[in-house]
Amino acid sequence: MDAYESPKEVDFHFDVMCPWAYQTSIWMRDVRDQLDLKVNWKFFSLEEINLREGKKHPWEREWSYGWSMMRIGVILRRLDMSLLDKWYALAGKALHVDGNRPHNPDVARHLLEQIGADPAIVEESINDLSTHEEIKAEHDRVVNTGGFGVPTLFFPDGQAFFGPVLLDPPTGDAALRLWNAVTAWLEFP
Template sequence: MTITPDTYDGPTEVDFHFDVMCPWAYQTSIWMRDVRDQLGLTVNWKFFSLEEVNLREGRKHPWERDWSYGWSMMRIGAVLRRESMDLLDQWYAASGKALHVDGNRPHTPDVARHLLEEIGADPAIVDLSIEDQSTHDEIKAEHQRVIDSGGFGVPTLYFGDTAIFGPVLLDPPAGDAALRMWDLVLGWLEFPHLYEIQHMPRDEKKIFETFRPYLEARDWVSINRGKEVGFEAQAAG
């Protein structure tokens, strides 16, 4: 039976771990918001750091740097979340669109301040988040939660204590199709030993065209380019 808002009786709350810098997580977040709005779900936005999980030996941890791309953006998000989850939701949506759709650089302090103004928040939160060392602790704890579950990237969804990596989406479905995708995701919960299904091969040209704004706006070299870097924005987180 196809899920409808009137007949839905599944989970009403989900934790969604993300890194603003991950293009795949951003695509999935668009779908997640559509499902949330249709079914009245509660989405708890949580953090995960690609900078940390992909850290090369001898490099500084992201919390050891004055400013560190995705990590610093999540520190801003941590401050916003203390006021309300809705503010973090707006921040993720605005900063994700800026990077992955518009090709801007929300991972720079000046653009981050501008985006805060766009969502009606105080741009001084950028400096506050840098000064507040406890923001590191929030991100570390949520990152470690995924690692301790055997996770390695984002998007990672939690239904209670059950974690699922994905869905990894290039074209986020909307409307009825979004609900059908949600039904498929919930189906995974019935099979704890179903670990992986993939389409083969990937449409590399379509992936490149979709992620072109992100590729042009990033200020780091990823592992995709075959060069040594401190932060690798790997495909699928």
């Protein structure tokens, strides 16, 4: 990659339960809108990476906080990536800003209605066991590159970065300066 060539696409791995990934997603959307960047929203499970011995994997439970929200996200992404984008933005805000519980099925249904999606997607996600495989594959992608958390960014050349972890995401020119700083590291694989 040319040192001056900014990527046109990025895979953004997240878990709705992670406040840091949510804050970074706000920055990522700002950068996307300014640069016409394609953002592919992908999953990573904090429940799975932090699983304690003797506990069930999230896919072994009928409903599991972060994992179940990602299963809803899989169904939305199959319909249109923009629905997943809206879902993540709204569910993240509900959890991390408003103090709501988007991991509660009734709240999840309400949030789906707010983005213009069918609230029955909650039940569809529970009944569609293939959603587990998509989440596992994306989670394993991060783990197999040495990743342990989110946000994790993957670039078209195969490089991946953990972060940036943001508390107060920059906007406008500051958001672009941070993007340029992050992507400058792509010159040094």
